[in-house]
Structure formats: structure tokens, C-alpha cells
Amino acid sequence: MKHDNSYTGQDFKVIGTRVKRPDGIDKVTGRARYGADASLPGQLVGRILRSPHAHARIKSIDISKAEALQGVKAVVTADDMPVPQGLPGDLAHMLENSMARGRALYDGHAVAAVAAIDAKTARKALQLIEVDYEPLPHVTDVDAAMQPDAPVIHDWIYTSGVDPKPEKPSNVVQRTEFGLGDIDAGFAEADVVVERSYKTEATHQGYIEPHACLANIRPDGSGELWVTTQGPFVYRNVCAQMLGMDIAKLKVTSSEIGGGFGGKTHVWGEPVALALSRKANRPVKLVMTRDEVFRASGPTSSTSMDIKLGATRDGKLVAARAEMRYGNGAFPGIWGMLSCMTSFACYEIANCKAIGYDVVLNRPKVAAYRAPSAPMAAFGVESAMDELAAAISMDPVEFRLKNASREGGQSHYGPVWGPIGIRATLEAVRDHPHMKAPLGPNQGRGMACGFWFNIGGQTCSDLNVGIDGTVTLTVGTVDVGGSRASLGLIAAEELGIAYEQVSVNIGDTGSLGHNDMTEGSRGTFSSGMAAIFAARNTIEVLRERAAKMWGIPVEDVTWEAGQAVAKGSAHGNLKPLTLKDIAAKSPKTGGPIAGHNEVVADGAGVSFASHICDIEVDPETGATKVLRYTVVQDAGKAIHPDYVEGQFQGGAAQGIGWALNEEYIYGKDGRLQNPGFLDYRMPVCSDLPFIDTKILEIPNPGHPYGVRGVGETSIVPPLAAIGNALSNAVGVRMHHVPMSPPRILKALREAEREAC
Amino acid sequence: MSGVLVTTTINGDAVQFACPEEETLLDALRDRVGLLGVKEGCGTGDCGACSITLDGRLVCSCLVLAAEAEGREVTTVEGLVEGGKLHPLQENFISHAALQCGICTPGFLVAAKSLLDRNPDPTETEIRYALAGNLCRCTGYDKIVRAVQSAAKEMRAAKPA
Numbered sequence: 001m002k003h004d005n006s007y008t009g010q011d012f013k014v015i016g017t018r019v020k021r022p023d024g025i026d027k028v029t030g031r032a033r034y035g036a037d038a039s040l041p042g043q044l045v046g047r048i049l050r051s052p053h054a055h056a057r058i059k060s061i062d063i064s065k066a067e068a069l070q071g072v073k074a075v076v077t078a079d080d081m082p083v084p085q086g087l088p089g090d091l092a093h094m095l096e097n098s099m100a101r102g103r104a105l106y107d108g109h110a111v112a113a114v115a116a117i118d119a120k121t122a123r124k125a126l127q128l129i130e131v132d133y134e135p136l137p138h139v140t141d142v143d144a145a146m147q148p149d150a151p152v153i154h155d156w157i158y159t160s161g162v163d164p165k166p167e168k169p170s171n172v173v174q175r176t177e178f179g180l181g182d183i184d185a186g187f188a189e190a191d192v193v194v195e196r197s198y199k200t201e202a203t204h205q206g207y208i209e210p211h212a213c214l215a216n217i218r219p220d221g222s223g224e225l226w227v228t229t230q231g232p233f234v235y236r237n238v239c240a241q242m243l244g245m246d247i248a249k250l251k252v253t254s255s256e257i258g259g260g261f262g263g264k265t266h267v268w269g270e271p272v273a274l275a276l277s278r279k280a281n282r283p284v285k286l287v288m289t290r291d292e293v294f295r296a297s298g299p300t301s302s303t304s305m306d307i308k309l310g311a312t313r314d315g316k317l318v319a320a321r322a323e324m325r326y327g328n329g330a331f332p333g334i335w336g337m338l339s340c341m342t343s344f345a346c347y348e349i350a351n352c353k354a355i356g357y358d359v360v361l362n363r364p365k366v367a368a369y370r371a372p373s374a375p376m377a378a379f380g381v382e383s384a385m386d387e388l389a390a391a392i393s394m395d396p397v398e399f400r401l402k403n404a405s406r407e408g409g410q411s412h413y414g415p416v417w418g419p420i421g422i423r424a425t426l427e428a429v430r431d432h433p434h435m436k437a438p439l440g441p442n443q444g445r446g447m448a449c450g451f452w453f454n455i456g457g458q459t460c461s462d463l464n465v466g467i468d469g470t471v472t473l474t475v476g477t478v479d480v481g482g483s484r485a486s487l488g489l490i491a492a493e494e495l496g497i498a499y500e501q502v503s504v505n506i507g508d509t510g511s512l513g514h515n516d517m518t519e520g521s522r523g524t525f526s527s528g529m530a531a532i533f534a535a536r537n538t539i540e541v542l543r544e545r546a547a548k549m550w551g552i553p554v555e556d557v558t559w560e561a562g563q564a565v566a567k568g569s570a571h572g573n574l575k576p577l578t579l580k581d582i583a584a585k586s587p588k589t590g591g592p593i594a595g596h597n598e599v600v601a602d603g604a605g606v607s608f609a610s611h612i613c614d615i616e617v618d619p620e621t622g623a624t625k626v627l628r629y630t631v632v633q634d635a636g637k638a639i640h641p642d643y644v645e646g647q648f649q650g651g652a653a654q655g656i657g658w659a660l661n662e663e664y665i666y667g668k669d670g671r672l673q674n675p676g677f678l679d680y681r682m683p684v685c686s687d688l689p690f691i692d693t694k695i696l697e698i699p700n701p702g703h704p705y706g707v708r709g710v711g712e713t714s715i716v717p718p719l720a721a722i723g724n725a726l727s728n729a730v731g732v733r734m735h736h737v738p739m740s741p742p743r744i745l746k747a748l749r750e751a752e753r754e755a756c
Numbered sequence: 757m758s759g760v761l762v763t764t765t766i767n768g769d770a771v772q773f774a775c776p777e778e779e780t781l782l783d784a785l786r787d788r789v790g791l792l793g794v795k796e797g798c799g800t801g802d803c804g805a806c807s808i809t810l811d812g813r814l815v816c817s818c819l820v821l822a823a824e825a826e827g828r829e830v831t832t833v834e835g836l837v838e839g840g841k842l843h844p845l846q847e848n849f850i851s852h853a854a855l856q857c858g859i860c861t862p863g864f865l866v867a868a869k870s871l872l873d874r875n876p877d878p879t880e881t882e883i884r885y886a887l888a889g890n891l892c893r894c895t896g897y898d899k900i901v902r903a904v905q906s907a908a909k910e911m912r913a914a915k916p917a
């Protein structure tokens with residue numbers, strides 16, 4: 001049945017309440033099972049040997065000694081993971097990323113793996129594997145990789161999107177361009193132009209749970225995989241294809257997930273664990289160390305950008321140009337393209353051009369990280385916006401408001417805007433008491449805006465009614481941060497029953513049709529939509545059953561507040577039937593009562609945020625302390641406000657870490673120098689203040705409840721908000737993220753020198 | 757293969773296990789005693805996911821050898837439930853939505869309990885510093901600090917001075 005997904009503006013009974021999440025007790029008592037918490041009889045321990053070189057030819061790998069070690073049950077290399085015929089290119093890259101094929105492409109690239117009876121034996125076996133490397137020239141900096149004399153990492157990359165087509169291979173995968181109007185004419189109109197270059201360093205998603213899985217391939221070729229993932233169905237498709245298995249023969253179960261933020265949308269060690277299990281004919285548990293997580297699972301792009309903005313004296317943005325160069329790691333991605341699409345979305349600029357370059361480097365393959373590619377572009381654009389506002393002596397919030405994108409306007413990357421929240425978030429910022437709070441010496445306030453698309457995608461859900469009238473909702477999107485509670489609320493709302501009557505179950509790949517990843521802020525949006533439709537589908541069944549019980553036409557039965565009501569004066573004496581009444585009789589009225597929905601959840605509403613932050617800089621050390629932070633974001637409709645706030649706060653904290661400290665540091669040898677939490681410093685509790693939130697609700701017309709995704713936009717503004725605050729605090733403008741103490745100190749010293 | 761036999765008390769119960777000399781208490785608790793609530797986020801003492809108390813002192817179990825538990829008292833997150841009732845910290849973590857993914861939660865609960873045992877009325881700053889050895893990547897710590905504040909208040913109210 002086709003359901004209408006348009007916004008209905010109904011009054012809610014339970015939506016918007018702050019109920020307890022159903023998985024809470026297991027998670028506070030240690031009973032919840034994450035990736036590393038499963039076992040199977042006879043399981044082995046898997047470990048991976050990784051390249052110490054940034055780029056090297058693998059001349060030979062001798063595994064004989066490792067194989068001979070007592071307790072070793074399998075050793076695999078790329079030879080055990082052949083590329084199946086017809087494997088799509090991007091999957092071939094993922095497979096090669098999982099296990100090097102002739103060349104190690106970055107420090108940490110897997111070259112071999114073992115499965116042994118225990119961790120000690122596995123570690124010993126790794127030491128017995130002899131790899132003969134021939135180091136090759138490497139490049140880890142995005143600008144250096146684009147130079148004509150840079151070592152070319154792949155001889156099969158010819159830049160696409162340029163005319164004429166290049167004759168020689170290079171590290172530039174593609175050039176993309178989005179925009180509107182005529183930028184030359186636009187800049188000619190401008191009274192003031194700001195043109196700056198920016199750099200941002202790579203960061204890691206930093207989930208606390210390392211990648212972990214338990215693979216079990218049986219001698220008949222069927223198998224199962226227990227894994228911490230944002231998308232069991234996608235992992236199943238990808239792994240089965242990589243290993244040449246039938247998709248239906250691999251069952252993937254997602255464990256509880258200890259954070260993902262995009263990094264668990266991509267397979268890393270999972271195909272290796274499956275290959276080990278296949279060769280050993282035993283279950284294999286593979287858990288990455290933190291060092292491996294940093295060196296070999298998806299960080300973000302490192303970037304280099306040139307941003308140019310032009311405005312008239314009266315504050316109209318008339319032209320904008322951005323050229324953004326994004327590192328992709330060792331394999332092609334679309335990160336530079338995404339930066340183009342997000343860069344100017346907040347503003348109405350008649351003439352703008354965003355150009356993106358995707359560039360391969362001898363670094364780990366980049367994976368999505370919360371609103372991927374948007375924070376860096378926003379750092380450039382929102383920093384330049386503040387400078388431009390200052391240049392025309394206009395308040396930065398007023399300047400943004402004057403140019404904010406509006407409903408009906410043409411976005412620079414394609415769509416015409418529907419109802420959007422950028423203006424509302426800016427007005428809320430302007431009127432927020434935070435903006436008027438006093439500041440002390442070396443303190444400053446900054447603000448910035450951010451945008452993310454949000455996505456919908458393929459979704460499937462089942463709703464089953466038990467014979468006692470309780471309800472089980474099964475969804476195929478992993479719960480990364482409380483979505484079970486939100487989805488339970490939705491089912492309760494639709495059926496008109498109490499939240500406590502609903503259990504939410506995350507299905508494995510054997511229990512539902514395909515579901516896309518929990519990514520793009522789609523979990524609650526799309527599974528919520530499927531849950532609404534599955535519930536409405538169930539109500540149809542309930543009405544039919546009630547009609548049967550009463551012996552009246554189904555058209556005379558309505559569903560109101562959790563019960564079937566007979567309509568019309570002829571049925572005046574029929575007492576309404578509750579869900580429980582109908583369920584109890586179900587074995588006699590047609591069997592189990594269930595509703596289903598399969599949908600491509602179109603209509604994901606874009607989301608905008610504006611952040612305010614106060615910081616204080618210690619002029620002696622260059623250390624920056626965040627004193628106060630406020631997030632204002634449009635949620636469309638907050639199903640469970642606690643978890644919406646949680647997304648706002650978590651994203652802001654990650655953005656603060658990115659802005660001030662977090663970075664991948666590479667040595668001249670091309671090796672990652674800080675693959676651990678001690679040297680890759682994420683914010684701790686004492687680094688942060690309370691993070692205030694303000695949820696705006698501008699309904700998304702493409703969702704029955706008006707929901708927009710909320711998970712990602714919050715990481716977009718912090719980099720620039722902090723840069724702007726810094727500039728206001730100590731008068732130096734930072735162009736390089738992270739704005740770590742040494743960089744700030746250097747900028748302060750330079751400013752002092754210039755002043756003398 | 758050499759090994760040690762460890763006799764210890766875990767969450768109030770007498771426990772005995774054998775393990776290699778170099779095995780960490782974290783691995784022994786998880787793999788030999790079956791206390792999977794103790795999490796590993798780093799193995800290097802930097803994330804606090806493996807927090808436990810040893811004779812009442814908060815430690816990272818990844819930095820302690822299993823053999824060091826000999827004759828001592830270990831408390832893990834599994835030991836927080838008393839008489840079938842959730843600890844006020846556990847209740848408040850749920851009601852304040854102080855967990856998103858929940859992987860850091862066992863460590864935070866053990867660290868927060870250790871704080872409240874020592875200091876029943878901590879300031880916000882004291883809470884923040886006491887929990888600074890525990891990384892949470894999901895929440896930005898806001899709701900965690902609020903949950904601890906609220907639990908502390910409830911516990912003080914329940915225990916008249």
C-alpha cells in the first residue's frame with residue numbers, strides 16, 4: 001500500500017515526551033552486548049599485520065613460519081581474498097583497503113592476518129610473518145599531492161570533470177563544480193572582497209568502541225557475522241560480494257554499537273575476519289586495537305581551501321567562490337564534491353561557484369564523519385563571512401540574516417528550498433541572552449552557521465501485535481543514540497496506546513528486507529516513517545478484525561485512541577474493542593495481527609543550525625577554554641527531545657575538539673605519529689561547559705510528523721564559531737584548524753611583532 | 757606455559773581464575789570471569805571504559821595485571837546493582853539520557869560512584885575533573901554531569917546527615 005508522507009500537523013499525545021529508553025537498563029548494568037561481547041564455541045582470535053610504510057611495494061610475504069606455529073589455525077593474505085569477477089569498482093577498492101594487494105598504500109594498511117587459539121599466539125604469529133617491502137615515494141599532504149612532480153599513487157586515476165581529459169594519471173580523482181550566476185560579474189558589483197586560504201587537518205570519528213566482529217563461515221559456504229556496524233544489511237551485501245558468497249547465505253547481526261558517526265558505515269577488518277574463518281573453518285573474533293582504529297579506519301579528509309566572498313556596502317552578498325581540495329586517503333571518494341554542495345547552502349548568493357577536488361594520498365581511506373565534508377567548508381566560508389561583515393561594519397548576525405537562504409529560493413547545488421530554518425536559527429541567536437552576556441579580558445564571542453542535507457533511503461519495518469495486545473516493532477536501522485525510544489513513541493502515537501506497550505527490536509538481516517545504513521541522520525526519520533506506515537497498516541487489519549468480531553462492515557469501524565469504535569446509529573450499543581480485546585481473539589479471526597512497510601523514505605528535510613560560543617585564550621600558552629556554548633537547530637519535530645538535545649551537544653563537542661586539538665599528525669616518513677587517545681586529544685569532561693540547546697521545530701513537509709534528521713548539522717558550525725570567537729578575543733584570525741595552542745601562540749607572537 | 761592462579765573477591769563474590777602472568781585484569785575480567793560490562797576502548801589507560809575499583813580505588817583495569825587482584829576486592833559495573841535495585845547513578849543516567857551509545861557508560865558509572873563515595877556533594881567542576889579520565893564521544897558530557905548531580909542530590913536526601 002502506498003502511504004502519503006506529507007506533513008499532517010496533527011496534535012500529538014506521546015510524541016515529544018521524554019520517556020526512558022528501553023535499552024537503558026542493559027546499558028547501565030553492563031549487560032548490553034557490543035561488538036566484542038559475543039562468542040561462539042571453538043572461536044579463534046584474529047589479528048592483522050599492518051604496513052609500517054606509507055607506500056611500499058610488497059615483493060613477497062612468507063607466511064610459512066607463522067603457519068607452522070602451534071596454535072595457529074589460518075594465515076591469510078590478499079591471495080586468500082581474490083577479487084570476485086564483476087565486483088564493482090568501489091567494492092574492489094574496499095576489498096583492497098581491507099587487505100593490501102601487491103602494494104601497501106599507507107601506514108597501517110593490512111598486509112596479512114592470522115587466526116590462532118589465543119591472542120598471545122596470534123601476536124607471536126604476526127611476528128613470524130616475513131614481508132619484503134620496497135619502499136616507494138609517498139605523499140600525505142593534499143596540496144603536495146596535486147603538484148605535477150608528486151608521486152602518483154595509482155596509475156589508473158585520470159582526473160574526471162576536466163576538459164580536456166588529462167593524458168597522464170595523477171592523484172586528482174575528480175573536479176566537481178556547483179554554482180549559480182556569473183561570478184566575474186558578481187565580484188565586479190562588490191564593494192568589498194575578502195579572499196583567504198584555509199587548511200584543516202584530518203580528524204577521526206573517535207568512537208570509543210573499536211571495530212569488532214565475530215565471523216563464522218561454515219564448510220558449506222554459508223555464514224554469519226556479528227558486528228558493530230551502522231548498517232548490517234549493507235555490510236551483508238558488501239561482505240558477501242567481496243567474498244563471492246550468495247547474499248542470502250550470509251546473516252549479519254548488528255551488535256549494540258559503541259559509537260560510529262559514519263566510521264561504521266564502511267567495512268574494514270570484517271572481510272578479513274570472514275576470510276580467516278573460511279580458511280580456518282572455525283569462528284574468528286577480530287577486535288581492532290585503538291592504534292589500528294586510528295591508522296586503518298576512516299578518518300576525515302585533510303583539506304586546503306581558497307574562499308573568496310564579495311559584498312556591497314549595504315550588506316548584500318553578491319559573489320562567492322570556493323576552491324576546496326579534499327584528501328581522500330588511498331582510494332577515491334566524493335568528499336570534495338560534498339564540500340561543494342554544502343559550502344554556500346546557508347546563503348542566497350546570486351553569483352557563486354564552488355569547485356571541489358578529490359585527491360588520493362598515502363593515508364587511510366577516508367570515511368564519513370558526521371555531516372561529512374561540511375565542517376571544513378563551513379570553517380572557510382563562515383570565517384570569511386565574519387571578516388566580510390567586519391569590513392562593511394555590519395553585525396555578523398545581521399549580515400547573515402540579510403543574506404540567509406529562504407523558502408522558494410534556488411540553492412547553489414540544485415534544489416529549490418522548501419520551508420527551511422536558517423533564518424529562524426539566526427533570529428533565535430540574535431535574540432538569545434547568551435549574545436548579551438558580559439565578557440572579560442582575553443575572552444571573545446563568535447557565532448557561525450551550518451547546513452546538512454539529511455537523507456532518507458530504503459527502509460523496512462514490521463509491527464507485530466502479541467495475543468495480549470502488546471506490540472513489537474522491528475526496524476532495520478541500528479540504534480546509535482536512543483532511536484529505539486523515538487520509534488517506540490511513534491508506534492505508540494499511531495496506535496493510540498501507551499509507550500510502555502511497545503517493544504522495539506533491531507532486526508538482523510534474516511528478519512527484514514533491506515535497510516540502508518543509519519547514516520545521513522536518517523535513522524529516526526526513515527524508520528520513523530516506516531513505523532508510522534506499518535502502524536497504519538496494522539490499524540487496517542485491526543479494523544477488519546473488529547468488524548469481523550462485531551459482524552458489521554469494516555467501513556463502519558474507525559480506530560480511535562487505541563480502540564476500534566463502531567460508527568453509525570445502527571451500532572450504537574457496541575462497546576469499543578481495545579487492542580487487547582482484538583488481539584485476544586486474533587487466533588479465531590484470521591491469525592496473527594501484523595503490519596509491514598517497505599519504503600524509500602523520500603522527503604528528508606534539510607537542517608540548519610547556528611551556534612554561539614564564548615572562549616577565553618591564555619596569552620601565555622595559547623590554550624583556549626570554551627566558556628559557554630549554545631546550539632540552535634531546526635529539528636522539524638523533536639520526537640524525543642532528550643535525544644535531539646544529545647545529538648546537538650555531542651556534535652558540538654566533536655566540533656570543539658576538531659577546532660581546538662584533534663588532528664592526524666604525519667611525520668616526514670609518512671607514518672601517523674599520534675595513533676592513540678593520549679596524543680590525539682579529544683575533549684574530556686573538564687574541557688567543556690554545559691552545552692545549551694534550543695530546538696526549533698519548522699516542520700519538514702516530507703514527513704507525516706514533520707521530522708528532519710538531527711544527527712549531523714551540529715558538528716558543522718563549531719570550527720568557525722570558535723575561530724570567530726578567537727578573533728574577537730585576541731585579535732588574531734586563525735586559518736588553520738585545529739587552532740591548537742602552538743598555532744595560536746605563533747599567531748599571537750606574529751601579531752605582536754607586526755604591532756611593534 | 758607459565759601462569760598464575762588468582763584468588764580474589766569480585767562484586768562481593770569469591771572468585772578464582774588462572775591466567776598467564778602478563779594478562780591484564782581487563783582481559784581476565786572479560787574473558788575468564790565473564791564480566792563483559794568492563795569495556796576496552798584503548799588498552800592504554802586513556803579512555804576509562806575499563807574503569808573498576810580495586811580495594812575501593814578507581815583504576816583502569818587495562819593497566820592492572822590480573823595477578824595484582826590477588827586477595828583484593830574488585831568492583832565492576834555489574835556490582836552496582838544492590839538488592840536487585842539500580843544504583844541512583846544508574847537510574848539517573850537513564851532518566852537524564854546520559855548515554856547515547858552507552859559504551860562509555862559502565863566506566864562513567866564506576867568513576868562517578870567512586871567520586872560520590874568520597875565526596876557526596878561535589879561541585880560541577882569537581883565532577884568534571886573526577887570524570888576527566890573517561891572519554892565519551894557521543895554526549896558532550898552535558899547530560900552525564902547533570903545525571904551525576906541529580907544522583908548525588910537524591911543520595912544525600914536519602915541519607916540524612
Ligand code: FES
Pocket residue numbers: 795796797798799800801802803804805806807816817818819
Ligand atoms: S581501555 Fe583501559 S583506559 Fe581505555
Ligand code: FES
Pocket residue numbers: 208258259854855856857858859860861891892893894895
Ligand atoms: S555514550 Fe557513546 S561514548 Fe559515551
